[in-house]
Amino acid sequence: MLKFDEALFLKLVEEEGLAFRGQIEAIVDGLAKRGYSNLFLIGAGGTIAMMYPYEYILKSSSSIEVHAEIAAEFMVMNHRRFSKDSVCIFTSVSGTTQETVAAAAYCKERGATTIALVAEPNTPLAEIVDHCITTGYEKHSFDTFFMLLYMVIFRFMHHNNEFPEYEQFTKEVALLPRAILDAVQAFDSQAEAFAIRHKDTGYHMMVGAGNLWGNTYSYAMCILEEMQWIHAKSIHAAEFFHGTLELVVEDTSVILLKGEDETRPLIERVERFAEKITKQLTVIDTKDFAMPGISETFRKHFAVSINWAVLSRISVYLEQERNHPLTLRRYYRQMEY
């Protein structure tokens, strides 16, 4: 596959990623034993979007109080549910994202517990937090982070007596890298076809819900807008009928992200509408992927990873077809503001 080193992927995500299981459990077990009031999942751009699935999963499966907050806003708003008894979780590939580092420092100064997943070792975020999982490689770091966050979040739920299946679940986390690889191989030609078809498309609507809302938001903003300079609007499936639908016409590109959680009927409703109106409907459905070895009951959770990985295939083909490097920026980290 274009720009995808399968052996490296399996090495980084499967072998090295899973190696952190013991470290993660030691951290979470210690916190659960000591007690905490709530979880704060904090990030900016792609890394707050990455937290939204876990916020949704906790809200719908756990009585643990959780808040996903945008780092820069969190630092000024004086969040009244935040205290020294909060556990604050961050991720950053580079370990240098300005607001994330500042937010971690803010939380630590106020006595809260801070945990980070960071790809690059010896970076500001890695050094500032109480507990850091340093994955070591920038490549495939989002796939690795997603996998590690499953372990973090479900371990908290396990200690809250809400997830007796933790042991089985973690065994299946170990199967996830292969399931992802299967899925991207299966989707690859569709990703290329999408990029060819839409290389000159100037605007996309991306619609998602539930635990895929974060991916919907992130792909529109951080990939299409930031990395390809294509206008894109992310719309929650439950909100689609309260405004944005009026803009759909025969040639509007509408991309639906279908997952397998409780919100699937909300996306199906948008699908029924969109297929009547536009000829440019793309449906990306995790049900199309086999996920070998994954239990039926856990598929909905792993859909987050699978969805993100297949979307990422579209990115590399858009880059190629549009001759627009994913790393090109007009402004970000190019100027002061």
Add this chain to the structure above:
Amino acid sequence: MLKFDEALFLKLVEEEGLAFRGQIEAIVDGLAKRGYSNLFLIGAGGTIAMMYPYEYILKSSSSIEVHAEIAAEFMVMNHRRFSKDSVCIFTSVSGTTQETVAAAAYCKERGATTIALVAEPNTPLAEIVDHCITTGYEKHSFDTFFMLLYMVIFRFMHHNNEFPEYEQFTKEVALLPRAILDAVQAFDSQAEAFAIRHKDTGYHMMVGAGNLWGNTYSYAMCILEEMQWIHAKSIHAAEFFHGTLELVVEDTSVILLKGEDETRPLIERVERFAEKITKQLTVIDTKDFAMPGISETFRKHFAVSINWAVLSRISVYLEQERNHPLTLRRYYRQMEY
């Protein structure tokens, strides 16, 4: 002013709106006395957006647990913090918004307490909830709802021993209709100038934060997209630098909503960036409005109302300049999906 009956506005918002103070306090006082676990603010489209300011205000000023949830998603997700001890608050102008009515029924069936603000009497939402404030008139109902929600939310905070200034605050709520009228009069010519300048603009970025994020989201989706069929992306000021900024060029319309809460520096950062890049920057700043009689410390809260009211002036001029009625729909309530 075009399509603005000042006498009617003052009658509906000032006289009749304030008349509900006693009823609101009786409801909230009763619930506070009985006890509750948390507040759920539930809506769809414009009415979930209307709840976001109050969610922000509670998060930043109160230890009361609050959740703003999209109605259709809330009903399928099995929100684990929701219980019979929750207080659920809804608004609907028509009293018929499908998902909102269904969500109120869902909450009531599960034993939670339901409160609604509804404009139209004898409608499904009005009849289903435990406590309904029926304002009686569709005209200016958003302005009225905002005003009544201040009383509801701050009364809860007052009972939580977090808002000893409640009496003074409520006196100032009574001054808000006049402050709004002043603001819309002051802004009216700017609203018209905006509509003339942008009658053919096909895309706007709207940026806001803190207690103005709801208005940002709502104006982009429910007014520009739904009622004017103009593409618009709402972007949180703290997220602007993680993607959408890359699309700003010399002729990109960027609309900044500046309020007066703790997040103002986030918007100012976007402003510093945008004024270097685009010639089509519009800044709508509540600090430009006098708000006679409003205390300095309360201005930040009332900025939500003021901002929404002045934005609404843009709507009527867009309608006129673009010869596109605000009521025109291609699809909403025109077809089944």
